[in-house]
Amino acid sequence: MDIQSYITLGFSIALTVQNILYCFLGVFLGTVVGVLPGVGPVTTVAILLPISFTLDPVSAMILLAGIYYGAQYGGSTTAILVNIPGEASSVVTTLDGHQMAKQGRAGPALGIAAIGSFFAGCVATLLICFAAPPLAAIALKFGPPEYFSLMLCGLIAAIVLARGSILKAIGMVVLGLLLGLAGSDINSGVRRFTFDQAGLADGIEFVALSMAIYGIAEVAYNLEKKEVATQVARHIGRVWPTWSDIKLCIPSVLRGTTLGSILGVLPGGGALLAAFGAYTLEKKIASPPRRFGEGDIRGVAAPESANNAGAQTSFIPMLTLGIPSNPTMAMMIGALMIHGISPGPRVMTDRPELFWGLIASMWIGNLILVVLNLPLVGMWVKLLRIPYGLLFPAIIVFCCIGAFAVNSNAFDLYVMAFFAVVGYLCLKLDCEPAPLILGFVLGPLMEENLRRSLLMSRGDPAVFVTEPISLAFLVVAAALLLVVAAPAIRKQREQAMQE
């Protein structure tokens, strides 16, 4: 089959009534959590994970994906209207977006954010269509040694690109790896770190762990912050930007889309890095007069295009290599594995309906988002008035139901409670939980592939360097380590991360 027939296949699946509904539900929920500060797509995906197990895998992925890119649309709404980023990836949108709102130009700001996002979403979807198959063709040559080296490379990249202290990122990755070791070892059948608890025989439940860290711990952490008196911009204005606004923004949207698409593919990347990168770039190379920070519409257009492009292209490594570039993608991999689909290059060849259905649904989802967002701005503003006193208990209840429902095992609730405390401590210590989740997801896979490689090579570790693809990944991993170690580069990185 060629790309065209694959795309036709994708649309034939994405356009079934059921899948359009799940796509709509996903992007709608995504927008809602995007609008609400303190509730992110990771939390939402975690909450919905158990529900998705009862759907067929395609619908489940369509739903979960919709939440992720939908949140990128919603996040800008809050950023522009109330100067609070609904999502971390909309932090930079507050800079110019809220200034515009203050000047009574909230409408055009929201409009350009949606239009830019839509354009970026379409481009990124096309990019997945064309970039993924060649990647997957290479990936068919992947055996255990290649997988091991790839995952090692991914983990190191996650450390390099993590925000904040490298030492803490390494610590969190290692903690994640260790947590991933608990449970029955598949090579020997021995139970490790289970403390004779039947509930730990299969390891720490991923859903309970991720809900604890991203749901409950986040809620607890948010409770500490004084509730910000929300000053909602009163005057929104007409949503459609003027023609001169659009003309001004076209290069910014294009730049944002390009940069976002590239950064999204990188491990550790995704929407957040994309938005920051795009804004910084725009400040430097946009045509004068530059009024960034004072309500320049290009300061909204570029990062909003970039974060949506990045959100979408971050599916490329997840779908083609089984490597999560951010926690949401790690969650999606978890969802796939529970559906009995081992994420990786073969998803595209063995489950074309899943791969192409998901991609087609992304395009449909973007369309739904534009239609959904522009007229509903008024409603999203009202949503911001839901008091945390109602919202947070609801999140905790749903986390508990979700964690219990996976195995109908009360033990998972204790696991969740325990890791909620751990997650909260990590947040207090300023340790990003993302590397922990990545380590937890990739650790067991890495171990399996390491030992499988050695079983097949009859114990000869040279297999990792004699296989060319594996060697290439190890070289990249070593280069990344050098980057971290080199003091000059490290300094630059720290500066970049502070911006």
Place this chain on the structure above:
Amino acid sequence: MTVTRWFGLLIAVVLATATTSPAVAESYPSKPIKLILPYSPGGIIDYVGRQIAQYLGESIGQPVVAENRPGAGGITGTDVAARAAPDGYTIVLMDPAIVINPTLQPSMPYDLFKNLTTISIVSTSPEVVVVAPQLPVKSMAELVAYGKANPGKMNFASAGVGTTPHLAGELFLQRSGVTATHVPYRSIGQSYPDIMANKIQFAFSSIAGALPFTTDNRVRPIATTGTKRTPVYPDLQTVDEAGLKGFEVDLWLGVFGPAGLPNDVTTKLNAGLQKILKNPSLIKALAKVGVEPNGTAPEAGASFVKSEFQKWKKVIADGNIKPN
């Protein structure tokens, strides 16, 4: 499943535990029966279990609710049934792991023979031997010959230590004298890419797991492990036909209840199962995953379980397989 259904389930479970009273056998069943499936959704047990639950519910006049209780290779879910009140309202559908686990695991929460009642062995399904397409092997006899010519060179895949694909592979090595390295995966499905790439040379797979790969010849099926040929691969010899006399591996499924089930409850459940296993539409649904109906009487089922226990115990002992 929707959130409301979880709530419903939660409430149902709470109510069920709150109102447990000695079963009145004459009116059995007077309330919904819970059929525990000790594996995650998506596998054969899940598929067959949900079919059986639906048909049994219609036949017996009370809903049969399938509930996944995965964990610890089926031990968690089986334990739930072993500990349930012996009133026939909690039963479990289990595969050969139920007779393998007691030999393999250092500690078990229940005793297979003291805490469980066999209600019926409901189905039978052979495994299929698949080989890498690059391998110059077209039959079981050729696999044995190739293995003997290349001692210790081959790898075989399994779904983990002590799973049926592993023990079937061990039994094959013991019977044929071939030597090969065992490479465990999380599920047999995950091993297929490596079989296609000839990194793994052969595997004993469930038919359901093999079908997507054998239909377009990405792996080569060479034999099945039943006493007779399976309708799914009518052209394939059985391993027994191919020369390893008496070699049989059955991925059977059985319905079990807690020990001390009243006789008439066992009889009623057994009769219900036997009846639905003759229903052509259920038979057709099972055939899709290579499963054929069986439906033994309780006593025949119990002695079958004993013989399976002994058979695998010997393979495990001879192969010196233990978690270490």
